[in-house]
Amino acid sequence: MLLGHVRRTPALIIANPKAGTDSFRLVPELIDRCARFLPGVEVHRTTGPGDATAVARAAASRSGAHDRPGLIFAVGGDGTVREVVEGLAAAGPADPAERPALMVVPAGTGNSNYLAQWGDLPWRDALDALAGTVGGPEPEIRMLDLCRLTETGALVLLGACSGLIAQALVFARDIPLTGRPRYRAALAQAAAVFRPYLGRVEVDGAVVHEGPTVLANIGGGRYRGGQYQVLPHSFLDDGLLDVCVIGAETDPQDVPELTRDGGHLDRPGVVYARGRRITVSDIGGEPMWFEHDGELLPREHPAVTLEIMPGVLPTVCRGDRPVG
Ligand SMILES: Nc1ncnc2c1ncn2[C@@H]1O[C@H](COP(=O)(O)OP(=O)(O)OP(=O)(O)O)[C@@H](O)[C@H]1O
Numbered sequence: 221m222l223l224g225h226v227r228r229t230p231a232l233i234i235a236n237p238k239a240g241t242d243s244f245r246l247v248p249e250l251i252d253r254c255a256r257f258l259p260g261v262e263v264h265r266t267t268g269p270g271d272a273t274a275v276a277r278a279a280a281s282r283s284g285a286h287d288r289p290g291l292i293f294a295v296g297g298d299g300t301v302r303e304v305v306e307g308l309a310a311a312g313p314a315d316p317a318e319r320p321a322l323m324v325v326p327a328g329t330g331n332s333n334y335l336a337q338w339g340d341l342p343w344r345d346a347l348d349a350l351a352g353t354v355g356g357p358e359p360e361i362r363m364l365d366l367c368r369l370t371e372t373g374a375l376v377l378l379g380a381c382s383g384l385i386a387q388a389l390v391f392a393r394d395i396p397l398t399g400r401p402r403y404r405a406a407l408a409q410a411a412a413v414f415r416p417y418l419g420r421v422e423v424d425g426a427v428v429h430e431g432p433t434v435l436a437n438i439g440g441g442r443y444r445g446g447q448y449q450v451l452p453h454s455f456l457d458d459g460l461l462d463v464c465v466i467g468a469e470t471d472p473q474d475v476p477e478l479t480r481d482g483g484h485l486d487r488p489g490v491v492y493a494r495g496r497r498i499t500v501s502d503i504g505g506e507p508m509w510f511e512h513d514g515e516l517l518p519r520e521h522p523a524v525t526l527e528i529m530p531g532v533l534p535t536v537c538r539g540d541r542p543v544g
Pocket residue numbers: 236237238239240241266267268269270271296297298299300301303327328329330331399
């Protein structure tokens with residue numbers, strides 16, 4: 221998919237009216253802005269969980285190159301983006317380069333996907349860049365990697381984590397805040413009571429860590445919760461998964477501050493590696509705490525494996541910086 225084709229083809233907006241606080245107001249403005257440079261715009265407001273996946277899958281499956289939207293906007297938070305991506309990855313031409321390109325318009329509260337693809341550029345400027353308005357950064361279509369959790373078949377977009385970050389999601393349920401402040405409070409509460417588990421991490425079959433473990437984060441995106449840079453060296457289009465393991469040498473309560481700027485990487489007991497297939501296990505006999513894309517996995521897997529799906533998701537990103 222080339223930018224020129226995207227600009228000459230009608231687009232589809234898939235918007236979650238219940239995401240964040242802004243998406244209802246934002247859609248009319250997005251339609252108006254798209255109408256200035258695209259030949260047509262269809263809009264679908266999602267009706268509930270799973271709807272964005274069904275709509276994206278149906279749109280990507282349309283047979284003619286002219287019926288298929290060149291661009292699909294995912295308007296919402298990271299949950300909406302994940303649903304749209306699930307639909308895009310399940311359908312469409314065999315050659316990923318011919319599939320509709322994704323463009324994220326952030327309307328949630330965490331917005332980690334948008335952050336990875338556009339940094340702190342406001343979405344209106346990103347759209348101006350796509351429209352070719354003079355002065356903005358050049359956009360590019362990048363073929364992003366995804367990964368698959370082999371135990372459940374689930375698609376993983378932002379990343380997955382065992383231990384501390386997974387347990388923080390349990391605390392988040394009872395915190396009456398939204399977005400980044402909610403993740404911040406949940407992580408602090410989880411860290412105060414967290415006990416390391418006995419873990420092992422294998423990368424492409426080689427053991428890179430074995431012992432008391434605070435977390436093993438795999439990605440995917442550099443940021444978790446829109447603010448913790450657990451994988452500061454991760455690129456979303458390098459065909460590899462990054463993994464960072466924080467061992468029990470680090471006090472869990474130091475993790476939020478250390479991961480703000482990648483300061484955890486210099487700590488003893490921290491391992492950073494890359495590979496195509498990563499397995500995280502609890503070898504202490506306990507069911508493991510594990511999440512992916514902010515959703516807790518039922519505690520019934522002693523080990524989970526993530527496998528890279530390289531270069532499968534054409535995505536409009538800021539072109540003058542790495543995507544990660
Ligand atoms: N019409 C709808 N009514 C209720 N829920 C919906 C509707 N459409 C989609 N959803 C669901 O809303 C969930 C939350 O959406 P999303 O994650 O995008 O927003 P958010 O929670 O506000 O943002 P963030 O994840 O950034 O905090 C999604 O999992 C999706 O399935």
